[in-house]
Amino acid sequence: MSWRKLRTFLLTALVLCLIPAMRYYQIDQPLLRRFRNSREIDPLALHLSGEFVENNLGTEQNSDGSVTVRMIAEQYLFIPHCVLVPAGVPVHLRITSADNVHSLTIGGTSYSIEAIPGAITKAQLEFPQAADYRTVCREFCGAGHYAMRSEVKVVPREQFPVLRGDERGSCGLQ
Amino acid sequence: MKGEVVGCNRRIAGWVSAAVLSAALLFCVTATSLLHTVLAGTQDRVPSYVEWTPETKAAASAGDAFRGSLLAKRCEHCHGEEGFSQVASTPNLAGMDKLSLWKQLQDFRSGKRSSPVMKPIAQSLAAEDVADLAAYYSRVPVFSDLQDNRAFPEARPTPGQESMASHLVQFGDGERGIPPCDACHGPIAYRPGAPSLISQNADYVVDQLEAFATGKRANDINEPMRTIAGLLTEEERHALAEYYGAGLGMQETANTNSK
Numbered sequence: 001m002s003w004r005k006l007r008t009f010l011l012t013a014l015v016l017c018l019i020p021a022m023r024y025y026q027i028d029q030p031l032l033r034r035f036r037n038s039r040e041i042d043p044l045a046l047h048l049s050g051e052f053v054e055n056n057l058g059t060e061q062n063s064d065g066s067v068t069v070r071m072i073a074e075q076y077l078f079i080p081h082c083v084l085v086p087a088g089v090p091v092h093l094r095i096t097s098a099d100n101v102h103s104l105t106i107g108g109t110s111y112s113i114e115a116i117p118g119a120i121t122k123a124q125l126e127f128p129q130a131a132d133y134r135t136v137c138r139e140f141c142g143a144g145h146y147a148m149r150s151e152v153k154v155v156p157r158e159q160f161p162v163l164r165g166d167e168r169g170s171c172g173l174q
Numbered sequence: 175m176k177g178e179v180v181g182c183n184r185r186i187a188g189w190v191s192a193a194v195l196s197a198a199l200l201f202c203v204t205a206t207s208l209l210h211t212v213l214a215g216t217q218d219r220v221p222s223y224v225e226w227t228p229e230t231k232a233a234a235s236a237g238d239a240f241r242g243s244l245l246a247k248r249c250e251h252c253h254g255e256e257g258f259s260q261v262a263s264t265p266n267l268a269g270m271d272k273l274s275l276w277k278q279l280q281d282f283r284s285g286k287r288s289s290p291v292m293k294p295i296a297q298s299l300a301a302e303d304v305a306d307l308a309a310y311y312s313r314v315p316v317f318s319d320l321q322d323n324r325a326f327p328e329a330r331p332t333p334g335q336e337s338m339a340s341h342l343v344q345f346g347d348g349e350r351g352i353p354p355c356d357a358c359h360g361p362i363a364y365r366p367g368a369p370s371l372i373s374q375n376a377d378y379v380v381d382q383l384e385a386f387a388t389g390k391r392a393n394d395i396n397e398p399m400r401t402i403a404g405l406l407t408e409e410e411r412h413a414l415a416e417y418y419g420a421g422l423g424m425q426e427t428a429n430t431n432s433k
Contacts, residue, residue, distance in 0.1 A: 045225050047395045053218040055396065074396050075365060076346075076353035081401045098396050143362045144353035147346040 010173035039118035066090040073102035073115035076144030082171035086160035091125040103139035127154040234276035242310025262377035269316035274306040274369035285392040331416035339417030376419025383411040
C-alpha cells in the first residue's frame, strides 16, 4: 500500500469518526442527559402541574362508563383520603408517590399497588359489589407508616353521582 | 425607473404580507390558548409554588443569622422580642424550622397563603432577607430548660386534653388514618416545610387547624394538613393546641434524647 493511499484512508477514517463524535456532542448530549434523568413524573413537583395537581385527584368519569382514579401516596397519607367509585365498572387507577415507595393495599381484595416516586403505576381494578374497603400501606415508609390508611367507598352504579370539581377528591362526606 | 417602483412595491407587499401572516399566527396562538383555558374550565389549583428540590433547600438554609437578627427588629412589634409573641393569635417564631419559615414567607409573597398583614411585609423582603430571617429565628433557643417556658409560662392543658393530645402526637389514630404529629413536626422526624411545633401559641395552632379543616388555608403541598385537620374533631384540635402551647412537645424531645 502506497503512502498516498494510506493517507487518504486515514483521513477518510478520521472524518468518518468525527461525524458521529460531533453528532454525539451536539445532539445526543442533551438526549443522554434527559435519558439519565428520565422519570415519568417529577415527585417533587406533583402539585405544580401535570395530572396529579390537586383539582385532578380522585375519581374521574370516562365516556365509556369506566372511571379513572388518580391518587398520591405520601408520608403518611393517601390523597384523596377517601375515594368513591361505582361497583361493577373498570376502575383505572393511576397512583404515584411524592416521597418514598408506598403500597396501596385494599383490604378484602387481592389488590396491592406499589406507589413509586417518579413513576406512575397503572392498574385496572374492579369492585363487583358495593362495600367500604379499608386500605393500608404495605411498604414500610417511615415513622408514621402504621397509621397510613385510607378508604375506598364502592357504591352501586346507579347511585354513583355525577362528580364535579371539589367532589372528586372526597366521598361526599364533607 | 418603472421597474424600480415595481420592485419597491413588491418589497413592501412582501413585508406587509409577512406582517399580516405573523399577526394571524399570533392571533391563532392566543385564541388557541384562550380556548384551551375556557374548555379546560378550571385552572390547575396550585397550593404553593415552592418545590423542595435540593437547590431550594440549599437556598433556604444558606442565610446569615446575624444579618437576620438585625432584620428581625422589624418583626418584633407583632412577633415579640426574639420571636416570643405576646399576642396569642400571632405565631412564635423562636426556634421555628428554617425551611418552614422560608416557605411561609414565599407563600405570603405569592399570595398562596393569604394574610393582609403579612403579604406586603413578605413582598418587601428580598430573597436573601427571607433566608437570613429563617437562619436567625431557627437559632433562637426555645427553652433554656424545661421549667423556663418563655412562650407561655401559665398555659397547661387539662389532664384529659393532655392524654388525648399526647396519644395523637406520638401514635396518631390508625383506625381513622391519622398519622402521628411527631412523624413530620418532630422530634421523631421532620418533613421539609413542616414547622416544628415545640413552642407554638395554642391560639395560633387551633386557628390554623381550623383554617386547614375548612380549606381557608390551603398552602400545604399535596394536602396533608387539610386532610388531617379535617379528620380531627374540634375537641382534638383544641387538645393538640393546648399541648403544643404548653411546650409539652419539647418535653417529649427531652425524653427521647435522654433515652
